[in-house]
Amino acid sequence: MGILERKLRHKESIRIGILEAAWQLVITDGWQSLSIRKIADAIEYSIPVIYNHFENKEAILLEFTKEGFEKLAETLNEVKKQYNEPAQQLVAMGDAYWDFAFENREYYQLMFGLGIPACDTVKRVPELKEMTCLMISTIKEALAMGKNPEADYFLKYHTYWSILHGLVSIQMIECPGNEQPDITKKMIVGDAMAGFVKSLVD
């Protein structure tokens, strides 16, 4: 009896409808303002129907997170295959990673829980400038004493800050509790810092 099959097909079509509607809302209004009611409105079903297909709102977002990681892995895999040298592969994969993030901002923000502070938060926080100045001045000094003193200090500052923020962010994602991360994790910071400084002074 194909009745059950038809039912399952119908059920699945609603599920897909939910995800498609949700994604449409995400890319037009951002995932911050996604709501169950908006989805229900878009698929022309009542609200509780959505809860027959997803445990809660988070489960819907989790679906996109998975999709995002799938797409990213696929992209990186494609890029890797285009090179033979592992070193080249790593550089190209880094490039592709960057492109993926900015060609799929909503995906990336969901995947890593980036809350994107309001457009001009950075400008409304002059206190940020203190840190920036401190980093830049130190990098300038380090560059001046190194082998390529006319390197782009602003670029290097950006790299320095990004490495630190990246290390912290990834660690916070992997260890969301309130405990301090493993002491061994701090070795990663030391390693990264050593590498950066080394490449700075050449």
Next chain:
Amino acid sequence: MGILERKLRHKESIRIGILEAAWQLVITDGWQSLSIRKIADAIEYSIPVIYNHFENKEAILLEFTKEGFEKLAETLNEVKKQYNEPAQQLVAMGDAYWDFAFENREYYQLMFGLGIPACDTVKRVPELKEMTCLMISTIKEALAMGKNPEADYFLKYHTYWSILHGLVSIQMIECPGNEQPDITKKMIVGDAMAGFVKSLVD
């Protein structure tokens, strides 16, 4: 007439009360679940009083963001003064940056809009493993061909991913629009990748 002074003093005391109550709530329940009503309840005033001191909820959080950047800048400044060599300073500042982040998680998450995905999101996304494997295998291969083949590949993978995620995150904070970031920004990726790979193969 000291009446006006007393009034201003009183007004200021309420403002401080709001911030203290809010911060207490933030460190106990996390900034995600901070609400105006909870603050009003804590300071034993009605809700609209809060809006006489802050334009909206975001303004309260912005206050903490500023505080956070102030504290961080201060910390880094202190650390910098303890060393003479700029290279040493950069390493020590990186160390201090990490410590600050994990000794002041709520501050850091506010400052950079980290949404901290639910505790076990990482484990609920097996798709993440694909990316991890891809990166690790490539790094292993690169290490094998370099001058220190027995380096810690897991550490290096962590560094690689963190650098990329940091570059992307910082860029997204600085350019929150929907446009692609400046092409010149991609130079930063190239530079960082080159530096990393160089330090990888020695």
Next chain:
DNA sequence: TTATTTTTGTTAACACTGTTAATTAAAATA
């Protein structure tokens, strides 16, 4: 074909959220 059971979908509510207009209580001034 009709009656019964199961599935599916809806209405309405609960407990929250940020924000604000209208109103009352309190304090300062005339």
Next chain:
DNA sequence: TATTTTAATTAACAGTGTTAACAAAAATAA
């Protein structure tokens, strides 16, 4: 003491996620 200004409150609006209770539709059994 009466009036004006300031401070604080109540009550509401427009949202949010989530769910219990109920009605409509579809599938099964008689």
